Amino acid sequence: MTSIPLFITGDHPCSYLDGESARSAFVHPAFQITPAIYAELLKHGFRRSGNDVYAPQCRHCSACVSARIPVARFDPDRRQKRCLKKNTETHVVLKPAVFEQAHYDMYLRYQNSRHAEGSMAHAGASDYIDFLASDWCDTLFAEFSIAGELSAIAVIDRFPHAWSAVYTFFDPKFADSSPGVYAVLWQIEEARRQQREFLYLGYWIKNCRKMAYKSDYQPLQLYIDQVWRDFPGL
Structure with missing residues (x-):
């Protein structure tokens, strides 16, 4: 048994739902997180942002x-099959989670196109890599290219039983190829090929358009009342 110290933030405006206040439980920064400990915390609804591990409270x-997603049972729908077909020539290379200027430049283009009102649209280089990478986690950048041109990055944490999809961003010029959808589909298939059991997708929020899309990937499991439940059974 390991005792993990937590601290609770103060209330602040919710980033996802208008009119709601939010707060989070964070693992205390003095506690030394390991990939094995974080893998267990993932099973109990925690996520990471950079080196910080948290859960809504x-x-x-x-x-x-x-x-x-239990990847062995995933079955793409018609829209997802069309996305796979559109991306048959997309090339993927796994890279270390380190700063590259081309990645950062694309990240800013993505933020200014999709989330111009958010603080990340003006993130500095250190803010960008501190948000996506981690000092203690086994993290990779999956680099997607179309016709030899960088099109997207999927940030992935790897564990013996699962992968965790940390974040995906892409060049807006390739939006017609549905790079965000393809990044999830690729991670599902690659996790299955490597005999992982799950792909963690972060938080599903029913009434937030930016977060509700996760129910498009079936079967989906949600962590409710400290139990993982299949989405159709809610």
């Missing part, structure tokens, strides 16, 4: 629900 809301 809101007073009056439970809309953020941890989601994962």
